[in-house]
Amino acid sequence: MEAFAGMEARRSSVSATFDIVGDHWMLLLLDQLFRGRTNWSILLQKLEVSPSTLSKRLGQLIDAECLEKIHSGGRAIDYRLTERGEDLFYTLLAGEEWQRRWGGADTPPLWRHSCGAPLSVRSACRACDRDVQIVEVAFRPGPGTSDAIAAQPGRRFRNNKAGVSDWADSDHPLGLLLQVLGDRRAMPLLAALYLGLHRFDEIERWTGIHPAIISDRLRKLQLLGLIKMRLYQERPDRYLYSLAASGRAMFSVTLQMMKWGDKWCYGEGNEPLILTHKPCGERLHSDLQCRNCGKPVAYRDCQPMAED
Numbered sequence: 001m002e003a004f005a006g007m008e009a010r011r012s013s014v015s016a017t018f019d020i021v022g023d024h025w026m027l028l029l030l031d032q033l034f035r036g037r038t039n040w041s042i043l044l045q046k047l048e049v050s051p052s053t054l055s056k057r058l059g060q061l062i063d064a065e066c067l068e069k070i071h072s073g074g075r076a077i078d079y080r081l082t083e084r085g086e087d088l089f090y091t092l093l094a095g096e097e098w099q100r101r102w103g104g105a106d107t108p109p110l111w112r113h114s115c116g117a118p119l120s121v122r123s124a125c126r127a128c129d130r131d132v133q134i135v136e137v138a139f140r141p142g143p144g145t146s147d148a149i150a151a152q153p154g155r156r157f158r159n160n161k162a163g164v165s166d167w168a169d170s171d172h173p174l175g176l177l178l179q180v181l182g183d184r185r186a187m188p189l190l191a192a193l194y195l196g197l198h199r200f201d202e203i204e205r206w207t208g209i210h211p212a213i214i215s216d217r218l219r220k221l222q223l224l225g226l227i228k229m230r231l232y233q234e235r236p237d238r239y240l241y242s243l244a245a246s247g248r249a250m251f252s253v254t255l256q257m258m259k260w261g262d263k264w265c266y267g268e269g270n271e272p273l274i275l276t277h278k279p280c281g282e283r284l285h286s287d288l289q290c291r292n293c294g295k296p297v298a299y300r301d302c303q304p305m306a307e308d
Contacts, residue, residue, distance in 0.1 A: 015188070017257040017261045021257070022184035027092065028049075029058070030088060031092060033085070089299040093121060093297065095181055096174065101246075103175060112304075125284060128277065134194055137278065145273070180226065180250065186217045189203060189227075190243075198240045203241070
């Protein structure tokens with residue numbers, strides 16, 4: 001991964017997507033919208049959130065052209081997901097699959113596929129249909145690398161208290177996912193490890209995050225079981241950081257974030273990063289497939305499972 005070791009942090013398709021979804025309230029809101037709950041009052045009730053927090057997140061989705069406000073007359077306020085917004089479903093779906101495997105709780109599938117089965121998905125290479133694993137993926141800068149800066153000026157959302165709630169200890173079915181994907185300082189560190197950056201100084205240089213914050217989030221990711229650390233120097237102590245099994249599995253979520261950002265922020269032929277699937281040697285295009293019927297999953301083919 002020498003191509004990335006000395007590279008300063010750049011905007012990318014993943015970071016463009018993360019600017020929208022990298023906040024636990026936003027993830028919870030998207031989950032409700034995907035379930036068809038698009039009325040202001042219902043969202044406020046289901047999320048148990050303050051009106052100002054809900055208004056801010058809805059406004060962010062509207063600014064990002066992922067949501068439209070519907071003027072239906074009277075005092076009722078409704079919203080509608082755009083195609084751009086519906087495509088964020090696959091990031092959350094991949095995250096839900098990861099949560100069920102690594103969340104430490106017996107979380108049932110949250111969706112039913114059109115084939116009739118409770119939905120469980122796999123991340124598959126479109127060329128060879130093999131499961132995508134981070135150890136079998138090669139990275140190289142793409143045609144959009146030189147201008148991989150904020151693809152949507154003015155739309156880099158920042159939610160100041162992201163990641164402070166201990167969702168991992170809650171009873172929410174997405175608890176661990178909210179703790180990781182909902183923390184906008186934790187996910188960039190995983191991205192650096194995906195690119196093969198294992199030393200603290202490399203991670204600091206690539207992410208541009210303050211060293212104290214990096215130390216805090218690395219400890220958090222270690223406690224959550226996503227990364228491992230190994231002492232390679234004493235006085236002063238220095239560590240090498242690597243991905244644990246659950247951290248490697250989180251790559252499937254990152255792939256869907258990249259797919260969204262490539263499509264909606266940079267466009268075909270201008271992707272900042274190109275991935276190659278080593279087993280087949282083809283450029284990697286990853287689809288989420290239903291484990292039961294083997295077909296690629298489409299948002300409109302999924303129905304939420306009944307809640308207790």
